[in-house]
Amino acid sequence: MPTRTVSPPSVDEVRNLLRAVIDPELGANIVDLGMATDVTVSADGLITIGVKLTIKGCPLRAQIKNDIESRLETHPGVTKVKIEWGEMNAEERSEVMTKARWNARENATDTAVPTAARVLAIASGKGGVGKSSVTANLAVALAAQGHVVGVLDADIWGFSIPRMLGMADRLAAQRIEGFEKPKIIPNERVVGTGLLKVVSTGMLVDDESTALMWRGLMLTKAVEQFLNDVHWGDLDYLLIDMPPGTGDVQMGLARMLPRTDLIIVTTPAVSAQKVAIRAADMARRSFLRITGVIENMSHFTCEHGSVYPLFGEGGGATLAHEIGAELLGQVPIEQAVAHGSDHGEPVALIGSSPAAEVFRDIAKKIIASTIPVAEMAGCSARLLESVDIALSKKQH
Ligand SMILES: Nc1ncnc2c1ncn2[C@@H]1O[C@H](COP(=O)(O)OP(=O)(O)OP(=O)(O)O)[C@@H](O)[C@H]1O
Ligand SMILES: [Mg+2]
The missing domain is CATH 3.30.300.130 (Fe-S cluster assembly (FSCA))
Known part of the structure; x- marks a missing residue:
């Protein structure tokens, strides 16, 4: 310590x-x-x-x-x-x-997010490093393993999740029994035996220029609404795609959903050192736990098999070391990643490329580090059961 x-x-x-x-x-x-x-x-x-x-x-x-x-x-x-x-x-x-x-x-619960769901926010020290690409790919990779995965696009002004997941339908509101106000129903997409449940301001507005109208909106208010007013139903995971630059949303999350774990995305650049300090500082200020680091755009392999470290080397490992977290994986630069994101079919969904493999591998690590409730030793559940049995005996 x-x-x-x-x-x-x-x-x-x-x-x-x-x-x-x-x-x-x-x-x-x-x-x-x-x-x-x-x-x-x-x-x-x-x-x-x-x-x-x-x-x-x-x-x-x-x-x-x-x-x-x-x-x-x-x-x-x-x-x-x-x-x-x-x-x-x-x-x-x-x-x-x-x-x-x-x-x-x-x-x-404090929010509408079920307590059984593991909450992972994908953040970075700077913009454009691939947070949204990582979110979209991890979401489909987790869902492909049979999980129900919520995706909250916290990039209120610069949303890219609807395009990346190919889910641009308008969100609907519905009255749910037991709730006074109508709830927002997330858009759903079946992935293998799993399911995606996605919300984004991109599903509320028609185009980017309408999105500008949201500029007056307090970012944290919008995220709060997504946490409170969405009818998530059952979830195994909730992935939150964080906006670039702002610490506000992270501070808001820390207040509203303090069990959020951060995954920090970085590039291999030497400047990662600076990013490391910023990311660690942000985590420190919001007191959120960092669960791992993903190095994106790690290297490029040309058609002849030569490997080029286009953006440098070692940034992910340096950052992970600096903040005492695990380096979860290194995602190479691949046209298929960008292409998949542009066409709503993330590479981890269908691709057999190295990047697709890395995303699937990271998803497996996340699953392995999440203890499923059903497999736990069950002291409280057993106790609850015995109390229920005792109560029902009393009533009879
Ligand atoms: N491994 C990769 N290989 C090739 N292209 C990639 C890779 N990762 C991301 N990209 C591309 O880089 C661009 C930026 O990625 P992305 O939008 O995921 O970053 P971001 O961190 O979410 O950005 P912002 O900070 O603006 O939200 C996108 O065009 C994406 O398709
Ligand atoms: Mg993004």
Whole structure:
């Protein structure tokens, strides 16, 4: 962990960071569930948290510990994290189960994005490095593996997702039972055994010049609306294509959906060093966790097989090293990538080129690093089940 150079976070800031730690089985964050109890912050940046588990030997403990540590470490003022584990008593346990059940019934999350969905924002330190291309290709590669993948185009003024995914239909609004206001229904596209659910301002306006009218709109407001007013339904992943340059949207996301993980896209250029600092700084300011780096436009292989590092070498590895994240893959420069994006058929969907393979490989890494709820040890779910059985016995 880094030595402290800035003030430690306040207790409230720590609580907000902990809102990113979700108990995947109970479908809510550990603060709202009342699992994270006492928080103390010492002047030298040591954070002590009491965490009460539903069952002492809960197999999710290691995962919760990792999650708490990596979320808190995004704050540069944190030097050490100490967790004091505890176990809920019967009363606390029934309280947490009531909350979990209420959440499940009312879908009472902070946003309309289901808590089971892994949220990944594709960002970069500068524009034009391939964020949207990466988003579109990862979306189809994840869907092709049988997943339901939401795509939120957070590039409100400069949207490119509708074109890249070949999905330009107008968005429709619909009344959904249980909600007062009509909800926006995402556009859908079936990919293999999976499904894409996509929203973009490009699906609200007719052309780029109408899009200019959105300039007056607060960016974060538009993104907030996409998070709150879209009827996402079930999602395994939500990919967010970030706009270039602005930190506002990222700060807004950190506030609205603190469990968002960042994937930083960079080019291999030597100037990546500068980009590294900017990206790391942005992540630090928004306290979002960086899950990996993708180097795009890595090299070009000509028809004779000679490899040209057109934009330099080593930027991805340098950035990954600098910010302590994994280099998820290096995507070569290929005409097929640009062509696929221009024609709504991302190369990872149909292509057999090296770039297509890299995108599929990154998607597999993302899947492998996401623990499916069904395969988890199931302490809370088991508990919930036994409470339900006990309750139904009581009623009879
Ligand atoms: N690996 C690649 N090989 C060839 N062309 C690529 C590759 N990656 C991206 N491109 C092309 O580069 C251009 C910029 O890519 P893209 O729009 O994805 O970048 P961006 O980071 O989203 O840009 P912005 O910051 O403007 O949102 C596009 O024309 C795209 O087709
Ligand atoms: Mg873009």
